[in-house]
Amino acid sequence: SSLVPENHPRRESLLLRERLTESMREGSVVPQGLIAHGRGECFDYLLGERTNDFAMKSINASAALLLISSHPVISVNGNMAALTARELVKLSKEIKAPLEVNLFYRNHEREVKIERTLKEAGAEEVLGVGNDASATIPELFSERRRVSPRGILVADTVFLAMEDGDRTEALTRIGKKVIAVDLNPLSRTSLKASITIVDNVIRVVPLLIKRIEELKGKGKDELVQIVNSFDNRKNLREALQFMSERLNQLALSL
Ligand code: PTJ
Incomplete structure (x- = not known):
């Protein structure tokens, strides 16, 4: 049972912290994952803790890219599993x-x-566990180099969040498209991904599922057009400009 009062103004945020600390005690989240979450919280504050226009544009392009990919894979780490397992399973079934x-x-x-x-949370199969992570991504030295020969190794598109910049770079270098969810628009992952969604993974996954459902009936040409007209650098610029303008407005309102 939680010690967070029902009427606390930051209740949602505090409950998420409880979920992560609980998952850390249980062993699926690492202590470093709590630090990563704290950094994310700070950027989320700057974004107004909402999904902004630039994130909706990235979600739209990501939905189209996932629908035209022949072998999309969802990469899951400790924080993602603790925060949004059920929605990830739903996304996995949807595409x-x-x-x-x-x-x-x-x-x-x-x-x-x-x-x-x-x-x-409802998954039937999970790749990358034990001997299944028997393949390696070249030139990558962290434990993230180990991948499943049925999954990331043969994927054309990888969906990931809270990722390390080195792996995003390695994945794009070997020709994979990377869709990254990262609250920090300045991280190496954000800069190296094919599509960066600057938003909280908790809000992103349900919105992505909804957009995929809406785009499912569209023809391939239209989906390709959506992907090709998306410019990641421009989108990251919009995210940074949004934060800067928002801070300016907040400063003026004090
Ligand atoms: O479970 P493991 O072993 O794979 O380890 C996972 C962590 C998160 C510890 C590892 O990937 C790591 O150290 O990540 P970084 O380099 O700290 O990067 C995490 C990024 O995710 C930062 O840019 C954060 O701003 C961002 N972030 C944190 N929480 C969220 C987030 N982005 C989206 N949604 C969040 N909820």
């Missing part, structure tokens, strides 16, 4: 994309715990 456990701080115990969380 028939496998879920693959991929960890920066990999160990077998964590792999199994995250697999269990995803299965409890």
Whole structure:
């Protein structure tokens, strides 16, 4: 039971912290994941804790890209599993994309715990656990280089969040499209991804599922057109300009 009062103005945010600390005690989230979350909270504050226009544009392009991909894969780390397992499973079913456990701080115990969380949330199969993570991404030295030969190794598009910049770079270098959810528009992941969604992964996944459902009936040409007209640099610029203007307005309102 939670010690957070029902009427606390920051209740939602505090409950998320509880969920993450609980997952850390249970062993699926690493302590570093709490630091990463705190950095995310700060950027979310600057965004007004809402999904802004530039994020909707990225979500739209991501939905189209996932629909035209022949082998999309959803990469899951400890924080993602703790925050949004149920929605990730729904996304996986919606686009028939496998879920693959991929960890920066990999160990077998964590792999199994995250697999269990995803299965409890309705997943039938989870890749990247134990011997399944038998392939490697060249030139990558963290434990994130280990991938499933049925998943990320053969994927054309990888959906990920709270990711390390090195791997995003390595994945794009070997020709994969990367859709990254990252609250920090200045992170290396944000700069290296094919499509960056500058928003909280908690808000993004349900919106992405909804957009995929809406675009499902569209022809391939139209979807390709949506993807091709998306400019990631321009979108990141909009995100930074939004933050800067918002801070300016807040300063003037004091
Ligand atoms: O579970 P593991 O072993 O794979 O480890 C996961 C962590 C998160 C510890 C690891 O990937 C890591 O150290 O990540 P970084 O380099 O701290 O990057 C995390 C990025 O995600 C930062 O830019 C944060 O701003 C951002 N972020 C944090 N929380 C959210 C987020 N982005 C979207 N939604 C969030 N809720």
